[in-house]
Amino acid sequence: MPESPEVEALSRFLASEAAGREVREVDVLEYRVVKTRGTPPANIAGRSITGAARHGKHVELTLDEGALVVSLGRHGWMRWRTHDAAPDSAAADEPPALAALALSGARTLEVTDAGTWVSIGLFVVSTATDVPAIAKLGPDPADPAFTRARFDAAFGRRRKQIKAILQEQESMAGIGNAYSDEILHRARLSPLRHAAALSAAESDRLFDATVSTMREAIAARAGLPIDGLKAAKVASMRVHGRTGEACPVCGDTVRDLAFASTVAQYCPTCQNGGAPL
Template sequence: MPESPEVEALAEWLDARVTGSRVRAVDVIEFRTVKTRARPPATLVGARITGVRRFGKHVDVALDAGHLVVSLGRHGWVRWSDTGTEPDDSAAAEAPALATVTVDEGTIELTDAGSWVSLGAWVVDDPHDVPGIAKLGPDPLDPGFARDDVVTAVAPRRKQLKAILQEQESLAGIGNAYSDEILHRARLSPVVHGDTLTDDELSRLYDAVRGVLAQAAGARRGIPIDLLKQAKTDAMAVHGRAGETCPVCGGVVRDLAFGGTTAQYCPTCQTGGALLD
């Protein structure tokens, strides 16, 4: 699932590439991606792009005729081809394009590699007209993000910490992978409830939220968008590394079934040696 560091890098890459371009054509291949039926993306043909930015896990393409907002969902991403180049058939087979936006310099393909459509697109006057953006909590990559934002999101909650971190209404942009990385750095169990954390633990959590995401965002900046997913995978300390050695303590990273998916954690670093089940 795309998360804020990679979506930030994607938005920056697109902003540098397409701002000032005019939309030449829009082709919607999978109509389930379009969430504003009365205002389809084709209405943006002829509009000029004024900038691209990120809201949580959403990409907002601002135009002089409105906003095209894309939620990448679980398996969505963007593929780019320069004007005059042939599309990459092997990439298309792995992640088919559900919609394309052709601009002066090339074509933006909105792709989805999942077995069900998770990618969505809206055409709106304001990005906050998109429900998923309107309900976003504080964003840890914003300069003004503070310890109190973490305390407000976590401290009153009788809910497992990993689940809280993934709630977009609580903290924007964190998903399954970075929640594992944050909890590992903070030395906290994924299943501990938010309302049991001490002041010291809340401070460690805040430092980890800020540190992990800021470090990842900085590391992804400038990487070509087709390499961002692999760069994310390669940088993980515990996520996706069950059975491997913890880079901090040398223990074994373990799996935990969690809400229909899995989490990875280090028992030595995070649970006092206890194995979770």
């Protein structure tokens, strides 16, 4: 799942490469991606892209009139082609393009989905906050304006597992399954702990780990080619996706835990006093 560090790098790339280009044509190959049927993506043909921005895990292409917002969902991404290639010309091992924007300057921006079901969405709106999921987003820990007070407001004394709260976009924007595992490992906290049970010291560690993990990841992804961001994310993980490997901090074996319709990877020694969950 794309999360804020990779989506931030993608939006910065688009702000640099797509801004100033005219949308010549929009080709939607999968009608289910269109979420604003009254204003379909074809309506933006002839408009110019003026910039790009990230909202949680969404990408906004700002236009000279309105905006195109892309919800990347679980397996969505974008592909930048420097020629007038047709969307179906992708290599066999590349995910299929479900929509494509032909831009001036012989560039094509494709919206892809590598999943077995359609998870991406395209919204043609006046402003990004017209997209319901963006309107409901909580504070973003990557934002310099993010404060401890906003963090405490998101967690409160809720009787809910902290991993679930980290991924709850209405509480904390931009974090998914992978980075929530990394945050909890850094904070030395079990994914099963409830927010209401955290001590003051544990809350301090969780706040510091949340902010530092997300901001350091964004800094690390800056300037990378967008087709290499997924690999960079995978390579940076200390526990997520590392089941059976040695924890880089203590050497214990990273374990897998399935609970409450999600899966977590964690270190028993670092996060649960040495006892497997």
